Structure formats: C-alpha cells, structure tokens
Amino acid sequence: MRLELVNTGTELCLGDTINTNAAWIGQRMAALGIEVARQTIVPDGGAVREAIEEAASRADVVLVSGGLGPTNDDVTRESTAELLGLPLVQDAGVTAQLNAYFAKRNKVPAVSNLRQAMVPVGATVLENAFGTAPGLYFPAELGAAKGWNSHIFLLPGPPREIKPMVENCVEPRLRALLPDGANRRVIYLKLTGIGESEIVEKVEKDLEAIAGLELGYCIGKGDVDVRLAGLAGPVDAGAEIVRDRLGEFILSEDRRVLEEVIIQLLAERGEWVATAESCTGGYLSSRLTDVSGSSKVYGHGFVTYANEAKEKHLGVAADLLQLHGAVSEPVAQAMAEGCLRTSGADYALSITGIAGPTGGTEEKPAGTVYVGLASKGHETVVRKFFYPISRDRFKLLTTQAALDLLRRQIQGLPLG
Amino acid sequence: MRLELVNTGTELCLGDTINTNAAWIGQRMAALGIEVARQTIVPDGGAVREAIEEAASRADVVLVSGGLGPTNDDVTRESTAELLGLPLVQDAGVTAQLNAYFAKRNKVPAVSNLRQAMVPVGATVLENAFGTAPGLYFPAELGAAKGWNSHIFLLPGPPREIKPMVENCVEPRLRALLPDGANRRVIYLKLTGIGESEIVEKVEKDLEAIAGLELGYCIGKGDVDVRLAGLAGPVDAGAEIVRDRLGEFILSEDRRVLEEVIIQLLAERGEWVATAESCTGGYLSSRLTDVSGSSKVYGHGFVTYANEAKEKHLGVAADLLQLHGAVSEPVAQAMAEGCLRTSGADYALSITGIAGPTGGTEEKPAGTVYVGLASKGHETVVRKFFYPISRDRFKLLTTQAALDLLRRQIQGLPLG
Numbered sequence: 157m158r159l160e161l162v163n164t165g166t167e168l169c170l171g172d173t174i175n176t177n178a179a180w181i182g183q184r185m186a187a188l189g190i191e192v193a194r195q196t197i198v199p200d201g202g203a204v205r206e207a208i209e210e211a212a213s214r215a216d217v218v219l220v221s222g223g224l225g226p227t228n229d230d231v232t233r234e235s236t237a238e239l240l241g242l243p244l245v246q247d248a249g250v251t252a253q254l255n256a257y258f259a260k261r262n263k264v265p266a267v268s269n270l271r272q273a274m275v276p277v278g279a280t281v282l283e284n285a286f287g288t289a290p291g292l293y294f295p296a297e298l299g300a301a302k303g304w305n306s307h308i309f310l311l312p313g314p315p316r317e318i319k320p321m322v323e324n325c326v327e328p329r330l331r332a333l334l335p336d337g338a339n340r341r342v343i344y345l346k347l348t349g350i351g352e353s354e355i356v357e358k359v360e361k362d363l364e365a366i367a368g369l370e371l372g373y374c375i376g377k378g379d380v381d382v383r384l385a386g387l388a389g390p391v392d393a394g395a396e397i398v399r400d401r402l403g404e405f406i407l408s409e410d411r412r413v414l415e416e417v418i419i420q421l422l423a424e425r426g427e428w429v430a431t432a433e434s435c436t437g438g439y440l441s442s443r444l445t446d447v448s449g450s451s452k453v454y455g456h457g458f459v460t461y462a463n464e465a466k467e468k469h470l471g472v473a474a475d476l477l478q479l480h481g482a483v484s485e486p487v488a489q490a491m492a493e494g495c496l497r498t499s500g501a502d503y504a505l506s507i508t509g510i511a512g513p514t515g516g517t518e519e520k521p522a523g524t525v526y527v528g529l530a531s532k533g534h535e536t537v538v539r540k541f542f543y544p545i546s547r548d549r550f551k552l553l554t555t556q557a558a559l560d561l562l563r564r565q566i567q568g569l570p571l572g
Numbered sequence: 573m574r575l576e577l578v579n580t581g582t583e584l585c586l587g588d589t590i591n592t593n594a595a596w597i598g599q600r601m602a603a604l605g606i607e608v609a610r611q612t613i614v615p616d617g618g619a620v621r622e623a624i625e626e627a628a629s630r631a632d633v634v635l636v637s638g639g640l641g642p643t644n645d646d647v648t649r650e651s652t653a654e655l656l657g658l659p660l661v662q663d664a665g666v667t668a669q670l671n672a673y674f675a676k677r678n679k680v681p682a683v684s685n686l687r688q689a690m691v692p693v694g695a696t697v698l699e700n701a702f703g704t705a706p707g708l709y710f711p712a713e714l715g716a717a718k719g720w721n722s723h724i725f726l727l728p729g730p731p732r733e734i735k736p737m738v739e740n741c742v743e744p745r746l747r748a749l750l751p752d753g754a755n756r757r758v759i760y761l762k763l764t765g766i767g768e769s770e771i772v773e774k775v776e777k778d779l780e781a782i783a784g785l786e787l788g789y790c791i792g793k794g795d796v797d798v799r800l801a802g803l804a805g806p807v808d809a810g811a812e813i814v815r816d817r818l819g820e821f822i823l824s825e826d827r828r829v830l831e832e833v834i835i836q837l838l839a840e841r842g843e844w845v846a847t848a849e850s851c852t853g854g855y856l857s858s859r860l861t862d863v864s865g866s867s868k869v870y871g872h873g874f875v876t877y878a879n880e881a882k883e884k885h886l887g888v889a890a891d892l893l894q895l896h897g898a899v900s901e902p903v904a905q906a907m908a909e910g911c912l913r914t915s916g917a918d919y920a921l922s923i924t925g926i927a928g929p930t931g932g933t934e935e936k937p938a939g940t941v942y943v944g945l946a947s948k949g950h951e952t953v954v955r956k957f958f959y960p961i962s963r964d965r966f967k968l969l970t971t972q973a974a975l976d977l978l979r980r981q982i983q984g985l986p987l988g
Contacts, residue, residue: 169608171598172790175591178613182587192585194619197594197611207610374588431854431875437861438847438854441875445853448929448963456881459847459857459873461866468914469872469885499881513864547864 157334158193159185160211164222164232165313166199177221177315184322187342187385188330189370190217205235212239212299212306217330219322222313224289226268232310233274233292240298242276250281250290257288282309282325287317291325307333342385343395344374347405348414349560349572352380358401369394378556379407379414404569407560414559415443421566422453422502429562430456430499432470432491434482434508435525437461440555456499460491470494483508483520488538492528503565504530505558509541511550523550527558529565537561537571573750574609575601576627580638580648581729582615593637593731600738603758603801604746605786606633621651628655628715628722633746635738638729640705642684648726649690649708656714658692666697666706673704698725698741703733707741723749758801759811760790763821764830765976765988768796774817785810794972795823795830820985823976830975831859837982838869838918845978846872846915848886848907850898850924851941853877856971872915876907886910899924899936904954908944919981920946921974925957927966939966943974945981953977953987 161181167173175197182192193215196207204223211218223232237244250273258265265288272289275281278298282291294308309326311318331337347355352373359382363371369390372383384394399406407417422429431441431454441457444450458469463482466472471494472487480486491506509525516522523544530536541557543550564571577597583589591613598608609631612623620639627634639648653660666689674681681704688705691697694714698707710724725742727734747753763771768789775798779787785806788799800810815822823833838845847857847870857873860866874885879898882888887910888903896902907922925941932938939960946952957973959966980987 166607168595169598169611170602170788171595171600171608172788174595179584179587179590182585184587186586191582191615192587193615194623195585195611195613197613199607199609203610372586372588374586433854435861436858437866437870438849438857438873438875439861441854442852442858442967445851445855445875445877445927446963446967448927450853451877451931454853455876455878456885457854457873457875457877458885459854459861459875460871461861461873462871465872465915469874498884511861511864515867547862551858551862 157190157217158215159190159217160193160215161195162204162207162211162218162220163197164200164204168197169199177318180319181219181322186372186383188327188340189385200229202231204232205239208236209239212304212308215306218306218308219311219326220309221311221318224310224312226271236308236310237276240294242278244274244276247273247275247281250275254288282321284312284317285320287312287314291321336387339387341388341391342383343391343409344411345382345395345398345406346379346408346411347382347402348379348407348556350402350405355380355382359398362397363394366390366393378552407563414556416447418559418563419447419450419453428453428455428501429503429505430495430501432458432460432495432504432506434460435511436507436551436554439551440505440507440558443555456501458495466491483510483524483526485526485538488526488528489536492530492536496530502532503562505562507554507558509554511547525554527561529561531565539572573606573633574631575606575633576609576631577611578623578627578634578636579613580616580620584613585615593734596735597635597738599790602788604743604756605801616645618647620648621655624652625655628720628724631722634722634724635727635742636725637727637734640726640728642687652724652726653692656710658694660690660692663689663691663697666691670704698737700728700733701736703728703730707737752803755803757804757807758799759807759825760827761798761811761814761822762795762824762827763798763818764795764823764972766818766821771796771798771818775814778813779810782806782809794968823979830972832863834975834979835863835866835869844869844871844917845919845921846911846917848874848876848911848920848922850876851927852923852967852970855967856921856923856974859971872917874911882907899926899940899942901942901954904942904944905952908946908952912946918948919978921978923970923974925970927963941970943977945977947981
C-alpha cells in the first residue's frame with residue numbers, strides 16, 4: 157500500500173515549527189506495515205491543491221494535515237472538494253458541535269468558523285475532540301471519475317488534535333483496507349545499556365529469518381526501541397528471541413522511558429531515591445521529577461557543582477577531594493554515601509565528571525565520569541564511563557547510565 | 573525566488589528521525605528573504621530521482637539532502653547526473669581528501685567510499701568538513717537543455733555536516749543570485765516575559781509600515797525571536813522601534829538563550845548564583861549548567877522536593893510550612909534566603925509550586941507557583957505565577973520566569 161502525507165503550514169516552511177507530526181505518523185504507519193512513500197510540505201494557501209492532486213494520482217492513501225482552520229488561507233477542504241467535483245453543504249451535526257464548543261466558552265461562532273461545518277457530499281465527517289476543525293474522509297470511489305484510486309483523509313495540523321484522530325479514525329480504516337489488517341500487532345521492546353549495532357549483531361539474523369516479521373529500530377533518548385510488527389505468531393516469536401538474548405537490557409515493552417520505570421519500581425516497593433550531582437547539574441533530578449507522582453519516591457537532591465558544596469552538603473572529606481580530585485571513584489562513592497546518609501533514602505545516586513568541552517586534562521579528558529550508587533543493605537558501587545561528546549548528549553547518557561544502574565540494582569540484575 | 577527542498581532518508585519516512593534540518597533551513601532561508609515553496613521527503617533509493625526532476629522543473633533553486641553516502645541505496649549523485657545527462661569522472665581532489673580522511677583513522681577507503689569521489693562534469697565540489705560525502709553544486713545552465721532554470725545543490729543529511737555547508741557554500745551563492753543579496757542583513761531580537769500577541773500589539777503596525785522590512789516571529793523555548801530581515805536601513809529602523817518600546821524584554825540580539833545570558837552577566841561581575849527548587853525538580857540548575865563555563869558562577873543547588881528536605885537543607889521553619897503550606901510566598905522567601913545563607917552565593921533563586929497534573933487544591937490549583945529571589949544587599953522578592961499546563965511546559969515557563977527575575981535584578985530593570 158502506497159501512502160503519502162501532505163502537510164500544509166507556512167510555519168513549517170519558514171522553519172518556525174518542527175514537523176514532529178510527520179515522524180509520529182511515520183512510526184504509526186510502520187507499525188501497520190505501511191511505509192510512507194512521500195511527504196510533501198507546502199505553505200498555507202493555494203499550493204495545497206496541486207500537492208493533493210499529485211499525491212492522489214500516485215497513492216492508495218493520502219493523509220493531508222493542516223489548512224482546515226477558519227482563516228482565508230485555510231483552503232484544504234475547499235480544494236479537495238473542487239478536485240473531486242463535490243459540492244459543499246452545511247452539515248447540521250458539525251454546526252451543532254461548533255455552536256456547543258463556542259457556547260461552552262460563552263461565545264458564538266463567527267461566520268468564518270461556520271465554514272468548518274461545510275462538508276463535501278459523500279465525505280464522512282471525522283470527529284475532532286480537541287478543536288473546532290472536524291476531519292474528513294473521502295473513500296476512494298469518490299475519485300474514480302478522475303482515474304484515481306486513493307482514499308483521502310483531511311486532518312487538522314495541531315499535534316494534540318491530529319494524533320487521536322489518526323489513532324481513532326484513520327488507523328481502523330487502514331486496517332480494514334489491509335489484508336490481515338485486523339490481526340496485525342506491534343511490540344516495542346525498549347532497550348538501554350546496549351547500542352544498536354550490538355543489538356543487530358545479537359538478534360537481527362534470527363529475527364530476519366522469521367517469515368512475516370517486520371523489524372525496525374527507533375533510536376530514542378539513551379535507548380533503542382526494537383519494533384516488531386506483523387501477525388501475532390511472528391511478532392511473539394521475535395519478541396521471545398529478544399527477551400531471551402537481551403532480557404537484562406529491556407526496560408519496558410510499552411514505550412515507557414527509564415525514569416518512568418524507575419519511579420514505578422520504587423513506588424511498588426515503597427522505597428526512596430536521592431541524588432547528588434556534579435557535572436550533570438540537576439539533569440538527573442529533573443528527569444526523575446518529570447514523572448508525575450515522583451514526589452512519593454523522591455525527596456532530596458543536591459547539585460554540588462563546587463567542591464565546597466560536596467564537602468558542606470554531602471560530607472565529602474576535603475582530603476579525599478585533594479588526594480583524588482573531584483572526578484574520581486572515591487569521591488563518587490563518598491558523594492553517594494553522604495547523600496544516602498543525609499537524605500535517609502533507600503538509594504542514592506551520585507555523578508561526578510567532566511561534561512566538557514573545557515575542563516579536561518590528559519589524565520582525565522573531558523567526557524570522563526563516575527557514577528555511584530549507595531543502597532541501604534548493599535555495598536556501594538561505582539562505575540566509570542567515558543562520553544566525549546556534546547554537553548547535552550553527555551548529560552543524557554550519563555544520567556541514563558545512572559538510572560540504569562539503579563534499575564539493575566532494584567531488579568537484582570548484574571550491575572554491568 | 574522559488575526554492576524547494578528535497579530530503580531523502582528512509583528514517584525520515586519511518587519517523588525514526590525528526591526532520592530538524594528542514595526547519596533549520598527554513599529559518600536560514602527566511603533570513604535571506606526566501607520562503608521555502610515546498611519540501612519533498614522520500615525514502616532512500618530510486619524515489620529521489622522523480623522528486624528532483626519535479627522540483628527542478630518548478631523551482632529556481634533546489635536543495636537536495638541525503639543519499640550521498642557509500643551504500644547502494646544512496647543514489648542522489650548518480651540520479652542527478654543522469655537527469656542532467658552528465659558523465660561522472662573520478663575527482664582527484666576528492667579522492668585525495670577521502671584517502672586522507674581514512675588514513676587519519678588508520679584505514680583505507682573501501683570501493684564503495686570511492687563512489688563519493690565521482691563528480692559529474694560541470695558540477696562544483698562543495699567541501700564537507702565533517703564527513704566523507706562532499707556536496708555538489710549544479711549551476712542552472714547545466715539544466716538548460718531540459719528546459720529547466722534551476723540551481724541544484726546536493727548536500728549530506730546529517731545536521732552537523734549540512735549546516736556548515738549551507739552557511740558556507742549555499743548561502744553565498746544564493747546571495748549572489750538575489751538582487752541586493754550582498755547587502756541583506758537579519759537581526760533576531762529575542763524577547764522573554766512577554767507573549768507573541770502582546771509583541772504584535774506593541775510594534776507590528778509600525779514595523780509593517782517600514783518599506784522593505786520583512787518581519788517574522790519564531791516561538792522558542794519560553795522566548796520569542798522577532799526576526800527583522802532586509803536591507804540595513806529598514807532592519808535598523810525596525811530594531812530601533814522594538815528596542816525603544818520593548819527594551820526591557822530583550823534578552824539578546826544574537827540568539828543566545830536566557831541561561832547563556834545569565835551565566836555571562838554573572839561571569840562579568842564575578843558573582844555567584846545558587847538554586848533551591850521544589851516542583852521544577854532540578855530543571856533550573858540543569859539549564860544553568862547546560863552552559864559551558866557555568867562552574868565559574870554556579871556551585872550549589874538543592875532539590876528540596878520533600879518538606880523535610882526544605883527544613884533540613886535550607887533551614888525553612890517547620891511551623892512556616894505548617895502555617896502557610898509548602899506552596900506559599902513565605903516558604904518561597906525562606907527557601908531563597910536559606911539557600912543564599914548556606915551557599916554563600918550573591919543570588920539565590922527558589923521555586924515552590926504544584927507542577928500537576930495531580931496535587932492541586934481549590935485554593936492552590938495545579939499550576940500555581942512562587943518564585944523567590946534573595947540577593948546580597950537587596951530585599952528578597954517573591955513573585956507568583958500560574959501555569960496550568962503540561963508538566964514539561966510548566967517546568968520550562970517557571971524556570972524561565974525565575975531566570976528572568978534574576979536577569980532583571982542584575983540589569984537593574986523593574987522586577988515585574
């Protein structure tokens with residue numbers, strides 16, 4: 157099945173908005189076994205007509221987003237109706253919804269808003285739960301007179317509007333068009349602590365030998381999703397291979413990221429974690445507190461960027477700092493243990509290193525970092541890593557390594 | 573001038589990579605006064621040929637990215653040469669560069685790498701300082717026989733390779749093609765603490781009255797760039813209007829973000845800042861330490877998520893917490909003053925609030941937040957904000973408000 161995306165939006169062409177919808181739709185379609193054959197992005201206004209015409213003449217399915225709003229340069233609805241030779245009539249249901257939407261806000265719809273209630277004859281209205289612009293679906297037979305064989309979907313541009321509509325209105329219709337579409341499934345195995353190339357080496361050959369299994373990799377923030385799509389039999393067989401060979405690296409099978417997994421593991425156990433960071437400067441605590449509900453398992457964090465702060469707040473001995481330097485195994489250990497003591501938590505993670513690009517030495521180049529984990533009832537462990545990369549990536553990979561050390565400790569896995 | 577982008581990359585169609593290049597290029601072109609008329613994205617392989625052919629038949633300039641690598645499905649170079657009927661010959665300069673690139677890594681180029689040294693006759697090689705794939709430029713006259721009038725640039729896909737090449741190889745050639753291109757300039761005035769609609773209200777009418785001034789807005793992370801492009805006269809006149817009416821909101825004129833500005837202001841004064849965060853959970857300290865060199869002005873940070881941590885590490889009185897609750901003006905003040913005292917810094921920022929979505933009450937709904945600033949030699953100030961939005965945005969806007977309070981204090985501006 158050939159599927160094309162058409163996006164209209166001047167903000168996309170000016171670069172004022174990054175096109176995250178296209179990537180999200182690409183992933184959703186890959187899960188259905190459909191590769192997006194082309195994306196076309198044009199500014200608001202008349203250019204969308206030509207783009208839809210070209211896409212519909214080539215593709216089995218065209219998803220158009222944007223241009224359904226109330227302003228003059230929103231012409232997606234009218235352009236499509238014109239191309240297909242369909243008259244527009246005011247839809248009573250959409251009109252009622254628009255009136256209700258504005259009444260709730262103590263307003264009445266403007267005439268320009270009522271354009272959104274015009275529906276081409278033969279098209280199906282797709283409900284938009286998060287905005288005023290309904291979507292529209294044109295079954296392929298409406299284009300038969302033009303020699304097209306293309307199902308056309310018109311959808312709004314804002315991510316929070318289009319995403320539920322793709323899931324609820326587009327995907328069921330695509331599944332119905334696909335042979336075996338109703339029986340397809342997808343599993344995302346999210347792995348961390350292992351690179352894509354090593355994953356490939358360990359499982360790809362055997363996964364590719366499974367007939368009907370579609371394999372893909374999505375590189376995330378410090379993790380890799382192995383995407384297995386197809387019918388239940390091959391997908392389950394593939395997942396078993398990955399679990400069997402790489403089980404300790406799998407942090408979730410539902411796309412949850414590491415901080416979400418950690419917060420849930422701790423909440424289930426009624427345990428607490430505290431943090432003591434130098435070079436990551438609060439990024440570790442920020443990731444943990446990105447998760448709603450983290451206040452039940454996280455109470456104390458320290459950003460001890462200066463040596464004096466390590467001494468004063470974590471009780472790191474001055475002579476330890478002098479003897480080994482702040483970036484050292486003994487200091488990482490003392491930070492974690494001091495943090496555990498002063499916070500009263502069950503686990504304390506510490507990080508000390510050189511984020512770079514400056515501050516490195518020949519002995520300890522930029523990118524050198526020690527991660528410590530002190531735990532009630534366990535010996536403190538310290539691991540050394542080397543991430544000579546950009547500051548952003550350094551912070552990301554270092555905090556990922558720290559959180560993964562904690563995950564492994566909690567789950568009783570080897571500590572690497 | 574009509575410019576089109578063509579991107580090739582299966583990862584873009586599968587959604588495994590977000591197309592950030594397209595937005596970045598859109599912004600660069602807007603600064604030159606060129607709106608991108610269309611973006612076309614196709615998977616790796618043969619589809620790029622058709623996309624280039626269509627774009628070149630419509631546009632004055634086509635920027636193609638991706639498909640210059642050594643693998644079999646990288647066919648951008650060969651497809652373009654074929655479309656233009658140009659034979660490929662091995663280029664001695666590129667070959668020498670490839671050999672040098674691999675020699676530096678103790679390797680020799682594979683045969684597949686040497687394909688990257690094949691140059692279509694008449695095309696100009698564009699140097700790639702960060703990768704093995706050189707770019708290529710085809711002046712419009714090479715397509716005259718096809719009836720095209722299109723300058724074609726082939727560029728690599730990875731952001732760190734393509735960005736310097738657009739700046740150094742593409743933009744000078746586009747400037748030469750534009751009337752007055754050599755005399756064009758652009759200013760980005762970055763504003764914070766004021767919304768786009770208010771900016772529009774205050775300056776847009778008068779900016780639009782300046783002949784030859786191109787005006788745009790880029791919404792950033794907690795800030796808005798007002799983009800003024802055109803010839804020096806109108807651009808300077810426009811910038812003066814913005815500076816005159818909105819000067820206190822301008823944080824930079826060189827796209828530096830707020831944390832960079834803060835770190836520089838402090839470094840210039842030899843002053844230090846410390847942080848005490850509750851609901852933002854370390855995001856404030858993480859932003860400050862995102863800036864290289866921040867260790868010269870930032871040493872101590874506290875994430876006092878639990879009340880007990882506020883008491884123990886910042887000396888907030890237990891009865892203050894009991895009487896007013898953790899989310900209150902007196903507690904924000906006590907956190908800032910306690911942080912100033914224990915850190916010995918010149919300034920201390922505190923944040924206490926309810927990030928949501930849970931944890932709110934009728935009196936203090938989710939989104940309520942207090943920001944405190946204690947300063948040596950100044951009275952402590954506390955400001956209340958209300959951001960009933962997603963957790964991510966809450967953390968962003970709250971830390972932006974805190975950093976802006978500090979900027980205004982340092983610069984002697986009204987504290988809002």
